[in-house]
Amino acid sequence: xxxxxxxxxxxxxxxxxxxxxxxxxxxxxxxxxxxxxxxxxxxxxxxxxxxxxxxxxxxxxxxxxxxxxxxxxxxxxxxxxxxxxxxxxxxxxxxxxxxxxxxxxxxxxxxxxxxxxxxxxxxxxxxxxxxxxxxxxxxxxxxxxxxxxxxxxxxxxxxxxxxxxxxxxxxxxxxxxxxxxxxxxxxxxxxxxxxxxxxxxxxxxxxxxxxxxxxxxxxxxxxxxxxxxxxxxxxxxxxxxxxxxxxxxxxxxxxxxxxxxxxxxxxxxxxxxxxxxxxxxxxxxxxxxxxxxxxxxxxxxxxxxxxxxxxxxxxxxxxxxxxxxxxxxxxxxxxxxxxxxxxxxxxxxxxxxxxxxxxxxxxxxxxxxxxxxxxxxxxxxxx
Numbered sequence: 552x553x554x555x556x557x558x559x560x561x562x563x564x565x566x567x568x569x570x571x572x573x574x575x576x577x578x579x580x581x582x583x584x585x586x587x588x589x590x591x592x593x594x595x596x597x598x599x600x601x602x603x604x605x606x607x608x609x610x611x612x613x614x615x616x617x618x619x620x621x622x623x624x625x626x627x628x629x630x631x632x633x634x635x636x637x638x639x640x641x642x643x644x645x646x647x648x649x650x651x652x653x654x655x656x657x658x659x660x661x662x663x664x665x666x667x668x669x670x671x672x673x674x675x676x677x678x679x680x681x682x683x684x685x686x687x688x689x690x691x692x693x694x695x696x697x698x699x700x701x702x703x704x705x706x707x708x709x710x711x712x713x714x715x716x717x718x719x720x721x722x723x724x725x726x727x728x729x730x731x732x733x734x735x736x737x738x739x740x741x742x743x744x745x746x747x748x749x750x751x752x753x754x755x756x757x758x759x760x761x762x763x764x765x766x767x768x769x770x771x772x773x774x775x776x777x778x779x780x781x782x783x784x785x786x787x788x789x790x791x792x793x794x795x796x797x798x799x800x801x802x803x804x805x806x807x808x809x810x811x812x813x814x815x816x817x818x819x820x821x822x823x824x825x826x827x828x829x830x831x832x833x834x835x836x837x838x839x840x841x842x843x844x845x846x847x848x849x850x851x852x853x854x855x856x857x858x859x860x861x862x863x864x865x866x867x868x869x870x871x872x873x874x875x876x877x878x879x880x881x882x883x884x885x886x887x888x889x890x891x892x893x894x895x896x897x898x899x900x901x902x903x904x905x906x907x908x909x910x911x912x913x914x915x916x917x918x919x920x921x922x923x924x925x926x927x928x929x930x931x932x933x934x
Contacts (some may be wrong), residue, residue: 554578555662558591560601560613561629566652570600570629572657574662588613592620598665598824600658614644625665629658694789701782703727714768715790717762728786733760740886743773747784751775756791768792 555577561567567581584590599621603615610628615628625647630637638649648661688705689696695715698707708723716723716732723731734740734760746753752773761767771788828864 554579555597555666556595557598558582558588558602559597560588560599561584565601566629569652569655570658572659585609585612585616589616592617592624596621596624597669599624600629600660600876601626602629602631610641611644614641614646618645624670626670627661627665640699664907685842694787697723697728697786697788699728699784699786701777701780701784703729703784705731706783715761715767716759734758747773747775751778759788768795812831 555574556575557577559567559570559579559581560583561581562583571579573583580591582591588601592599599609599613599617601617601728610630614626614628617624626645626649627641627650628641628646629650629652631652638770641649647665649760652660667794686709689707690710691715692709694710696707696709697705697712699705704726705723705726708720709717710720712723713719718731728734729740739757743753743757750776752772756768756770757765758768767790769788770791773784773786773787776783776785777904814837
C-alpha cells in the first residue's frame with residue numbers, strides 16, 4: 552500500500568503545522584477554502600481532515616462536500632473544543648471520528664483505526680461481491696441447491712430448486728425444508744437424519760413433493776457442516792423420476808420379451824464360432840429331449856467350414872441319451888456341394904437348407920438319434 556492521501560482543510564497556520572508534523576510520513580495536502588477542497592477531491596483521497604470550529608457551518612459544509620465527491624474517504628474533525636454536544640453533532644452528521652486539537656497524538660490513533668476499518672470494509676465488500684458471483688453461478692446450475700440451518704430453516708434456494716419444486720425463492724426462504732417438501736416416507740427421513748448426524752454426509756434417493764402436489768424422486772446428497780447451533784446443511788438434488796420410470800419400463804419390456812421367447816413355438820439354438828452352445832430355448836430343448844445341462848457345453852465334435860465358404864454353417868446338435876457320440880444336422884441358407892460333402896465327411900449325418908419345416912426337422916433329428924415320436928406329439932402339432 553502507498554502513502555495515505557490526506558487532505559487537510561485548515562486556515563490556522565500553527566494548527567496546520569502541528570498536524571503536518573504528526574503526519575509527515577503521509578501524502579498530506581493542506582487547503583484553506585472549500586473551493587480548494589473541492590478541487591483536491593477530484594483525485595483519489597483516503598482521509599479528509601477539517602476544523603469544526605467557528606464558524607461551525609464551514610466544517611459541516613466541508614463534510615457534505617467530502618461525502619458528495621469522495622464518499623469512500625474517511626472524514627475526521629479536528630477541533631479546539633471537546634464539547635460532547637459538538638462531538639455528537641459531528642458524528643451524527645456523518646463524520647468518521649472527532650479529535651481535539653489539544654491531543655494531537657490521538658490523531659495518529661484515529662487514522663490507524665480508520666485504516667483498519669477501511670481495510671475491513673473493503674475486504675467485506677470484496678467478499679460480498681465474490682459471494683454474489685458464486686450465487687449467480689449456483690443459479691445457473693440445473694441441479695436444485697438448497698441450504699438450511701441446523702433446524703432445517705431454508706436460507707438459500709437457487710433457480711434449479713425453483714424449477715424442480717415449483718416454489719419461488721421468496722416463498723421457500725425461511726420455511727422448514729422437510730415440512731415444505733414433505734420429504735419421506737417418515738421412516739426413511741428419520742434414518743437419513745440419523746446417518747447425517749453420525750457421518751455428516753448422506754447420499755441416495757428419496758421422495759419429495761412439488762408445490763403442485765406431484766411426488767418426485769430425487770437423487771440427492773446432503774452434507775452437514777458443523778455440529779453446533781451454527782451448523783448448516785447444503786443439499787444438492789437431481790430429479791430422477793423419469794429415469795426410474797424408464798428403467799422400470801425397460802425391465803418390464805425385457806420381462807415380456809423373455810416370456811415371449813420362452814413361450815415361442817419356434818425353436819432356436821445359438822452357437823458360438825467355436826461351436827459352443829450358448830442358448831437353447833426351452834421349447835426346442837423339450838422337443839429334442841435335451842437335458843438342461845446339455846446347453847452351454849462344448850460339443851465333442853466341431854464343424855469348421857472352409858474359410859472361403861460364403862456363409863458359416865449353423866448346427867443343431869443333440870446328445871443321445873447314454874451315448875457319448877454326437878450326431879448333428881446342419882441347417883444353412885446355402886450349401887455348395889463341396890461344402891456339403893466336407894460336412895458329411897466330418898461326421899454330420901444330414902444337411903437341410905432353409906427354408907425348412909421345423910416339424911420335419913425335429914422328426915429327422917429324432918430319427919437320427921433313434922427315438923420314437925412321443926404319444927402327445929402325435930396329436931395335431933402347432934409347428
